Amino acid sequence: MRIAIISDIHANLPALEETLKSIEQQNIDAVYCLGDLVGYNLWPNAVINEIRKRHIPTLAGNHDVKAVDIHNKGSKDSESYAYQIVGKEQIEYLSALPAHIKLEYQVLNKLFIVLMVHGSPYSNKEYLLEDKNENDFTDIFLDCGADIIICGHSHKPYHRILENPNKLGSYFHAVNVGSVGKPKDGNPKCCFAVITINKNSDFSKKEGVQVEFIRVRYDIEKAAKAIEESDLPNSYAEMLKKAY
Template structure:
């Protein structure tokens, strides 16, 4: 099973287009999205429509929730522009998205439990950073009964392997899928994760699953200039170019 994980597209349709083309060129069995389809750029409706057209299971990111709140409560200030331009049908879709996706995969000797979240299992605004204290990280896995925890939100990809403190010699896998539309790791290319699990996957080995981060070229200037031609802050365009 090869699973592609998208996250944090942030209304960057040129980035999403090229990412999906990249996925189509690989032997992928399933695609999931961890949320934040909107915010920071000018194509939220095109992004949402493409995700819906492809029937990609998607989580509610904090920016998706913010867009729904702004539409429900009303806001006309320029800071809310990126959310005001989300259409009514698209808002309806965002309001229906779940907070978690749980999967189970049976290997030859173990039932693997996978938990997908936007930020953390407890909040779509909480960051699970790569340098999180190990005990605090493993406590989350134990609390959620997960073997693999996949998140986004920070826009910084990583794969961290942690030893299960209750079962020495067995390991948890924490994976951040990075960002399709607004990377913050110094590399402006789109990023998505591919996770490979097979019948022979063994969690008594640190390399029990395969995790690959795929970087994809896209027309960054097109996306950046769209921001500069809108009423959004020009700083957002520089963030795309420099990936911070």
């Protein structure tokens, strides 16, 4: 089974469209989204509608929660413009998104847990960065009982392997899938991850989890121009171009 995981689209429809085209070419069995459908760009409703049309299981990112809060409070200030343009029907969808998705796999007569989160198992605002202290990182795995944690939020992709301190020779896998619509790793191409699982996958081994990061070109100028011609800060366009 090949699973594609996308995250942090941030209302960037051109980026999402090209990413979905790429996924269709990858022989993918399932697609999941880790949230942040809105913010920073002009197509939040089209992005949400596309995700819903394709029935992609999706988490609530911190920006999705922010959009719901702004609508509930009726905020009209210029800083919240990216969230004000989210439609009522789309807000209702965002307000019902879950915080986690947990998958259980029975392989090699063992049960392995895959936990998908936006930020961390504790908060959609917490960053699980690649250089996080190893003991602190493994404590999170032990606390939530996961063998693999898949996250987004930082917009910086990585696959980090950590030894399980309670079971020598066994490993945890932390995967950040990067960002579709607003990369921050210096590469402006869309990013998503593909995880391959088969009947012989042993998630507890170092090489037991196959993770591939796929980068996709899209019309950055179209997305940046839409920002520059809107009430959004021009700095958002520069962020797209330079991926920071």
